[in-house]
Amino acid sequence: MPQSKRRKRKGNSYRSSVESHKRTGKTLIPPAIHAMRGKLDFTSWMNDRLPEMLWAALIFASNERSQAFREFVRIFNFVAEHERKAELECLTLSGFAGLDVQLRKEIINVITANPATSKALSTLLMFDGLPARTEWEACLSNGDANLPLLMVAVGDTLFHQSQGATDCRWVWVMGVAAGGQMSVAPDLADRVKGITDYPYVEPGASEGGSVRAIEQALASMMLRKSEWSETFWVEAWEKSPCIQLVPPRQDQQLPLSTTRQGISEAIEGLESHWNQTHSTTGVDAKHDAVFGMAFFVLRILSEMIGIGISNGILARVGLRTIFEIRVNLKHLIDKNDSELWKRWREYGVGQAKLSSLKLDDIEEPPEYLDAGLIERIASEDLWEELRTIDIGHWASGDLRRISEESQLKDLYDQYYPWTSTYTHGMWGAIRESSFQTCGNPLHRLHRYPERQPLNDCLYDAVTLVDEILGHVGKEYPSFSHRLLFSSQRIVR
Numbered sequence: 001m002p003q004s005k006r007r008k009r010k011g012n013s014y015r016s017s018v019e020s021h022k023r024t025g026k027t028l029i030p031p032a033i034h035a036m037r038g039k040l041d042f043t044s045w046m047n048d049r050l051p052e053m054l055w056a057a058l059i060f061a062s063n064e065r066s067q068a069f070r071e072f073v074r075i076f077n078f079v080a081e082h083e084r085k086a087e088l089e090c091l092t093l094s095g096f097a098g099l100d101v102q103l104r105k106e107i108i109n110v111i112t113a114n115p116a117t118s119k120a121l122s123t124l125l126m127f128d129g130l131p132a133r134t135e136w137e138a139c140l141s142n143g144d145a146n147l148p149l150l151m152v153a154v155g156d157t158l159f160h161q162s163q164g165a166t167d168c169r170w171v172w173v174m175g176v177a178a179g180g181q182m183s184v185a186p187d188l189a190d191r192v193k194g195i196t197d198y199p200y201v202e203p204g205a206s207e208g209g210s211v212r213a214i215e216q217a218l219a220s221m222m223l224r225k226s227e228w229s230e231t232f233w234v235e236a237w238e239k240s241p242c243i244q245l246v247p248p249r250q251d252q253q254l255p256l257s258t259t260r261q262g263i264s265e266a267i268e269g270l271e272s273h274w275n276q277t278h279s280t281t282g283v284d285a286k287h288d289a290v291f292g293m294a295f296f297v298l299r300i301l302s303e304m305i306g307i308g309i310s311n312g313i314l315a316r317v318g319l320r321t322i323f324e325i326r327v328n329l330k331h332l333i334d335k336n337d338s339e340l341w342k343r344w345r346e347y348g349v350g351q352a353k354l355s356s357l358k359l360d361d362i363e364e365p366p367e368y369l370d371a372g373l374i375e376r377i378a379s380e381d382l383w384e385e386l387r388t389i390d391i392g393h394w395a396s397g398d399l400r401r402i403s404e405e406s407q408l409k410d411l412y413d414q415y416y417p418w419t420s421t422y423t424h425g426m427w428g429a430i431r432e433s434s435f436q437t438c439g440n441p442l443h444r445l446h447r448y449p450e451r452q453p454l455n456d457c458l459y460d461a462v463t464l465v466d467e468i469l470g471h472v473g474k475e476y477p478s479f480s481h482r483l484l485f486s487s488q489r490i491v492r
Helices: 031-036 046-047 051-061 064-083 093-097 101-111 116-128 133-140 149-157 163-178 188-197 205-222 229-240 258-276 283-302 313-335 338-359 371-379 398-407 409-415 417-423 428-435 458-475
Strands: 022-024 025-027 435-437 447-449
Touching: 022 313, 046 163, 046 229, 046 313, 051 093, 051 116, 051 149, 051 163, 051 229, 064 101, 064 163, 064 188, 093 229, 101 133, 116 133, 116 149, 116 188, 149 163, 163 205, 188 205, 188 229, 258 283, 258 458, 283 313, 283 458, 313 338, 313 398, 313 409, 313 417, 313 428, 313 458, 338 371, 398 409, 409 417, 409 458, 417 428, 428 435
Parallel strands: none
Antiparallel strands: 022 025, 435 447
């Protein structure tokens, strides 16, 4: 198998590399969290602040961007010139509701003065929990809720770094500035000028980053989670349907890597080669391990090739096992130590003894276990009363360290961590195999249960098995059976 090619990181990627995370014990902390830990009270843009700026999102969604900015400048001018402008610093739906009735009516009347804006904002009335609903109703009574417009408005602003979200975050920052509540240090004057110039620069320009940074800082200091934020998402879910985000995944058009007949021929060839190289009826730890591992992975592969299995959960569990055997076998061969071959075997026998002893305390063993066979395995090399049980690791390490020593760390990163989530039934595996993303932005792209075929594991499994068969041929020459067709065969 070829060395994996490391994917080039995009220069403007928002993702931090693994190396840039700060390790604390067994936890990797993202650089942003580490730098600001304990300094700010974080709120979520999507969960907490977007619902508060929904009125702004609707204005952007219903106008050309330049026209929307003109609407907001009109609103900012009203705030800046008002004798009680300090009370108007928070241009959020909950902020409006927190004003006294007279001031609340004034600001909502100004916002809805434009008929086109009033029509777009009528969509707010579909929410029973809308803050200051009475005042909004008085200004929006002639409009009807526009669900498609609402979905566009929320969809454009759902991701905190999107253009739509940045535009709305700019509205909130400028509202604070218009209310006279934002003082600026001299060394930050250029950055603030960039924010005031934001409507006149190209979308995606560097000013957007400044807008998001200042809005995040101000929100952390000034905003707290509101009842409206939670109410909005609950009502949005109840009043709109789930939407399939993507069509069902089609089966991969992968090259045929092997066939059931090819696996059968490999097993028959391996059995024949075992007979030719078997030299004693005593314990030959190396011979039994090399051939035993090969037989084991071929059996897994023969089960994986069943209809629908290679696209399923069990195939990933099988792939993890095949990979672990691949690493262990190479480690044993690289060390070339007869004592280590025996230790690997004795560790497995000890596990059989441990399982057998535990079964003695169970009145009705589970049906999948053959208790008598496990007891025989525990004693067939050595009377079990003389057999110790190692509850650590047979190589006094772990698979990651063994992979590094065996120059297989690249394969470890490819095949072990994610397949292990399937073995342990962790959320990532459950999420990939059993849930689909809802395409309705009003549902926050939540997950709903839907089973889809997973990516096919067979080619990866066959490639690993071929490498194991290659080790058999190296340690016991002349065994040449491989599973991949010759045009696909990769030698490593």
